Amino acid sequence: MKRNKILTIGLSLVLAAGLLVGCGSKTEQPANNEQPNTQTEAPAGNNAPAEAGAYQDGIYFAQQEFNERTGWKYMVTIEVKDGKIVAADWNGAHKDAGKDKNTLSEAGEYVMVEGGTPWHKQAEVMENYLIEKQDPTDIKYLDDDGHVDVVSGVSIKVKDFFELAEAALANGPVEKGKYTDGAYHAEDAEFAEKSGWKNTVDLTVVNGYIVAAKWNAVHKDGGDDKATQSINGQYVMTQDGMPWHEQAAIMEAHLLETQDPTAIELKDDGKTDAFAGVSMGVADFFRLAEEALK
Incomplete structure (x- = not known):
């Protein structure tokens, strides 16, 4: 299956997009407040911990390109404190802009299946799973699409979340952008x-x-x-x-x-x-x- 690529934001003008999201390899604010870089694979000398609790403290961020078919792209924000992941946020944005996916889901404006668990609730389960495991690679998928059965009630594809989390942590902490979400x-x-x-x-x-x-x-x-x-x-x-x-x-x-x-x-x-x-x-x-x- 062809997967969404994680956006690398440099001097090119390929739509992508920033917490709205890439993750830079620098700890300081990017020049001109540009979105931090993101990469599909962890660079050499990445930030992956040799053992639990070995991450550098800070905020981590990565995002994808927009999916040509759905118009959505995902982004992940992670907070590390005392070497451990203490918070994770999985979100999405549409190419037409407006409300982010979490906000739409919470308001009942993004519905996958009537009567099913809302998207933001399922995302929250996976965020908590990452916080518990402290390792975005500690996940087994049922299929190439990225479904899992490690927790009940999660029917959405979660591979995007863990791949973005891995990329964000590998690239290092970044400063938060200057605008209000x-x-x-x-x-x-x-x-x-x-x-x-x-x-x-x-x-x-x-x-x-x-x-x-x-x-x-x-x-x-x-x-x-x-x-x-x-x-x-x-x-x-x-x-x-x-x-x-x-x-x-x-x-x-x-x-x-x-x-x-x-x-x-x-x-x-x-x-x-x-x-x-x-x-x-x-x-x-x-x-x-x-x-x-x-």
Whole structure:
């Protein structure tokens, strides 16, 4: 089975995303508050303990890329105190941003099976299992999907959680991001008189990092949003240019990497020369992202 890859956030603009999440190999805050690095495999000289209670104290964090099929990505935050894992948080964010998976599940807005144990409750069981075992590799899976039978009531696939926990611990502790966890939204005050569109921006923050960002727009006459129309070929800027939603995705990825809506070079017309293929005005996205975070 093809598994989600754990995102390595560097200078590339691949969507991924931060507690919202990678885990760096440095103990100090990443430059410009960028999301810490994450890796699929533990690097040489990793932080895995030779015995229980040998982890370095601090906060650990790792996250995946967005799953192309489901739109979700997972992230794990771990706290180590006195060499032991004392807290673990397994969460998720959607590519369309908004509320994180734990929040949705707790509110009854993310339901897997009617009458079944909610996702956040099952996640909590596995978090406690990790705290008890102190080792993310001390788990046996029933299948390649990552189901387990070590605890009752857990029917979800848990491999993502343990692989992210292993990666986070291997890469070392990181500083928490500068934002407050939660869902953020901002939109233009009015519909544009000429085009009829109103820009919207949604963000998800986990562990202090922006882990999901969505730039979209709604029209005064209703109908599908701009991203949907662009994907369906209904909204076309130029016949030969990159579609609107693809250019928007590049800007979203840039924000996830820099963690700063002001870290963009803009021209007087609101466009940027910093990214090949991005020809449209992008100032509205960064303006609204900054407004939302404030």
